[in-house]
Amino acid sequence: MKATLSGSELQIPSHGFTWRLGTAARTALGQANLVARGAPPTPAAFVSALFALARHADGGSFVTGCSALDATICADVGEGRGCMARACSDGLGTLARRLDAGFGQLDGDDLDLLLAGSALLADTDNDRKAEAIGRPARSGEGVGQWSAELRTRAGVTSSSSSWTAERILP
Numbered sequence: 449m450k451a452t453l454s455g456s457e458l459q460i461p462s463h464g465f466t467w468r469l470g471t472a473a474r475t476a477l478g479q480a481n482l483v484a485r486g487a488p489p490t491p492a493a494f495v496s497a498l499f500a501l502a503r504h505a506d507g508g509s510f511v512t513g514c515s516a517l518d519a520t521i522c523a524d525v526g527e528g529r530g531c532m533a534r535a536c537s538d539g540l541g542t543l544a545r546r547l548d549a550g551f552g553q554l555d556g557d558d559l560d561l562l563l564a565g566s567a568l569l570a571d572t573d574n575d576r577k578a579e580a581i582g583r584p585a586r587s588g589e590g591v592g593q594w595s596a597e598l599r600t601r602a603g604v605t606s607s608s609s610s611w612t613a614e615r616i617l618p
Contacts (some may be wrong), residue, residue, distance in 0.1 A: 580615065
């Protein structure tokens with residue numbers, strides 16, 4: 449990527465990154481949110497821990513997780529204990545894989561974030577140094593334009609925005 453100056457306009461041509469939004473989101477959810485709250489960081493471990501919260505009173509004690517589901521449903525449908533064990537276990541595995549696949553859909557196969565933009569450079573105090581990029585949005589002129597394209601396995605999303613920036617000295 450090579451930024452160029454055309455007159456007083458800074459031009460940044462399209463350039464791409466391998467961002468891996470899904471991988472980043474999965475990690476952020478796991479490490480920054482779940483672990484911080486005492487939960488496991490992976491979708492599979494989270495689903496298991498979440499379902500382990502299910503409880504069923506069985507005499508003087510409680511059973512949890514798939515055993516709780518089994519104890520609650522099997523007798524009601526006229527089946528013996530264990531009728532839901534495999535279905536519950538398979539269901540938890542499927543749910544964990546689907547959650548993980550949702551994150552995977554956000555990853556791209558190559559460069560998955562493309563950015564481009566341009567803006568006027570402004571010398572606000574006539575010292576021959578740019579103190580601002582673009583002009584204040586209220587003027588409507590010279591506002592920087594930025595475009596982004598996110599390429600995921602689920603599809604392509606494009607966005608554009610206007611912006612300004614100003615250097616603030618101490």
